[in-house]
Amino acid sequence: MPIRTNRGRTAVYRRLWGFPLRSPRHLVGTLVFLALVVTALGIGLPKVLGKPAAAQTGAAASSSAAPHTGVAAPVPSTETLPTRLTQPLVTPTSAAPSPEAVNVARQWANAWVRHPAGISNADWLNGMRGLTTDEYLPVMSTVDPGNIPATKVTGDPTVVESYVSSVKVVVPTDGPKLSITVVKTDAGWRVSDYDQAS
Incomplete structure (x- = not known):
């Protein structure tokens, strides 16, 4: 209705x-x-x-933004761009280990195991400051020296991988073996990472 x-x-x-x-x-x-x-x-x-x-x-x-010159404006291409790399990734070339890099790894490991009872993180870190990259120092500042199980280096460093600008060295201690990565910087060879070696 x-x-x-x-x-x-x-x-x-x-x-x-x-x-x-x-x-x-x-x-x-x-x-x-x-x-x-x-x-x-x-x-x-x-x-x-x-x-x-x-x-x-x-x-x-x-x-609307293009000026009117009497010539037809080019039509944008709808062709898709390639999604994969056109140049292959360059694998770093191996090189003879630098004695200076191995020496930096040895000094760094000696400073790492030197942590008398009651030492503060800042004092412990000062022993490694000249041997560590500026980027890695903030990571090291989170480590509690009292939790480090090693107290001395027990052998000579062994080079595991060696490239032109980086060297990976294993240093034995009375705790775990340390796998230390040393990289070449403008200031010389510096430690950029460490881990427990397997």
Whole structure:
């Protein structure tokens, strides 16, 4: 039955607009419904129209920003760029171990095991400061010297890997063996990492 009076139309409109405000459940339901409608439109419209909205706005912006010289503007290429590396990764070349790098590893290991009872982290770290890279010092500042199980170096360093700008050395201690990585920096050879050797 059609609505014939303005008063009847107003009542219908008031019921429609007032529906979300009747209860919290109605409000949440209306918001969820509106979010679904907006999402469906955002996904469906570009598929129906055949072009993504971002491409349309980008093309419109570039065409409006380009000066009109009477020459047709070049059409952007839709060809995709290659996703893999075109140049192979270069493997570092091995080199004879630097005696200076091995000596730095030995000195660093001697400083690492030197931690008398009650020594602070700062005092312990000062013994290695000139032998450690600036980037690795903050990592070393988190080490508690009281937790180090070794107290002395028990043998000569052994070179495990040697490259032009880095050397990995294993130093035996009375605790675990240390695997020390020494790198060449502008200031000379410095320790950039250490771990327990297997």
